[in-house]
Amino acid sequence: MELVHRVGLILTLTSLSIFTYYTFWVIILPLVDSDHFVHKYFLPQEYTILISVYVAVVLICFLSICIGYVMLESKKKKA
Structure with a gap:
């Protein structure tokens, strides 16, 4: 696999992980009892x-x- 594809895959997986964690934290966690593990x-x-x-x-x-x-x-190119 090319380096560009690997970087893209890593960035996609990282973004998906952060999105999933944050979504669970903001939407689901307030509905769970505060003493839950x-x-x-x-x-x-x-x-x-x-x-x-x-x-x-x-x-x-x-x-x-x-x-x-x-x-x-762009200003430098005009001058």
């Missing part, structure tokens, strides 16, 4: 919002930097 595998519920906001801010910053870089490069 499964709660020890998850962070407290307060972190669900904090992690979502942090990821959104990082994504917006990354996209802003990419757009700014493209705008600066």
Whole structure:
């Protein structure tokens, strides 16, 4: 298998794992009794919002930097 396919497979499996964990944490876990053993595998519920906001801010910053870089490069080509 080529390196590109392996990287793609790893990224897909990682994304799917994170999505499954987060979905279970946010949607299913509040319906489970708080004294159930499964709660020890998850962070407290307060972190669900904090992690979502942090990821959104990082994504917006990354996209802003990419757009700014493209705008600066296109301005250099015109000059």
